[in-house]
Amino acid sequence: MKRTDYQPPIQMETLNLKSLERIQPIPKQEFIKRYYRTQQPVLIENLTDTWNGKWTFDHIRALAGEQTIPLYNNKPAEGKESVYEPVMKMRFGDYIDLLKAEPTDLRIFFYTLKDHCPQLLEEFEYPDIGLRFFKRLPALFFGGGLSKVFPHYDIDLPDNLHIHFEGTKRVVLFGPDQSKNLYKVPFSIHNIDKIDLDNPDFDRYPALKNVQGYEVYMKHGDALYMPSGWWHYITYLDGGFSMTLRALPRTPRRVAQMLYNVFVMRLVDNSMRKISGQRWLDFKERWAYRRTQRALQKPA
Template identity: 60%
Template sequence: MERIQTKPIERVKDISKEAFIEKYYKPQKPVLIEGLTKEWPAYKKWNLDYIQSLAGDQEVPLYNNEPTKGKQYSAEPVMKMKLYDYIEILKTKPTDLRIFFYNILDNMPKLISDFEYPDIGLKFFKRLPAMFFGSEGSKVLPHYDMDLSDLVHFHFHGKKSVMLFAPDQTQYLYRIPFSVHNLEEIDLDNPDFETYPALKKLQGYEVIMNHGDALYMPSGYWHYIKYLNGGFSMTLRAFTKKPKTFAKMLYNVFFMRHFENGMRKLRGQKWIDYKNEITIKNTHKNLSE
């Protein structure tokens, strides 16, 4: 079976601030850094048992892989569950339920003392260290982050697969208008090149992340994530300093998101179906040109 064209993401063991800036940040090129977390308490402490021991009775919103429909918001949780019970599921059986953007400062500030903001030349926004949890086989819809931050993504407990696509690949990804994700029917693991021929031109990067690995994802990069077993990750973000990118971020956060949710409430499934149709039409039109 044909696959999406990808090449391995470079892996390095430790890196200086100067080398990171010159080789990866300035050219906006992804890299996986091994060893960046080995001096952190988190490297030895962070696993599902440890997080579960701190969970208490707090409830968390959970998301699944089902496309949102009708008048649902574009990113809407399907249920809530006690964090302790959810982690118990991760430890015992597969599930497509995921925790998305669990803010450490708000929900589990004790974890702050377990890690450091790495000195690699990025000015991290320290108000939003966020965690993400998933089970074996669960997938995260291909998307890019609305705030267009440079991201460093740290994985703990187990392994996960990550595909990345640079912003210039958006034309082949069937991006849905007024959103940051692609057509939800597309399966990048089993691409249907007949129905979605633009995928043949798509070129990306791919890597397997292990416990403690740190992945640099440049601003605007698409990411498609698949958990190979139950685990969790933490993302630190650095906001862009580029005026054009900053203006686009303001548009995404303060207009596009609210316009999209407003149209969903107003027109429901008709709006979603309309956008899906024009996505395919416009992508194939660009492909022929």
């Protein structure tokens, strides 16, 4: 009997994303010319092959498994809550076991090696790609198979080399020029947290139709160059961790913007949040929405 009740699957609209370029290691001067000076992101495969074999869950557990670590989840901070306040604490070894056993949205944010696990500083090589890395702040980030890192750019505007270990993660990147279409929140480094970039609501947020970005999937040992001011939205597809190496801003204009972000913008935002709580957050989101909608309606 011929079926007449079949309905084709609904095709959901998605963002305009291109696959990010993947390259093999190249000479330093070529990297500077093609990517650093042009501020173009790129994923470099096999850049860490000489040392990444030790960078595993089991090795981290052996070095730091007895530490107590703060954990965060996917829920945005509300009201007067601090974004730096963890949702819980756990023994590091138990957290690693959890990552290996089942999906979780619990993640570790900015685990600095110099402060917490200096042994690891002796177990990697700074890639010689032309970046002057700030050697005080190599930091690790851990996440489980349900972890997402909301879209944002780094407040201190570094050029980042983001190296992934264990598991797989998806990274979506947007250039600084895309802030106008992402509904960037004033006095912040993120967009409206109600926006779901995996299932964008183009009716509610029509400017998202104009967004252009890149998508890349990272596996163990991959190194992702993220230029200064680039937005990144990260999804852990299974348990894994990454290390970020940071290079300070390279131009006077970027340095000035970094100083403003760190010493003025953040101070204003934190102060208003302590005074007004959720009212300040709601006000900023309405401001972001109105500003983006007005820009969208201006003639080209």
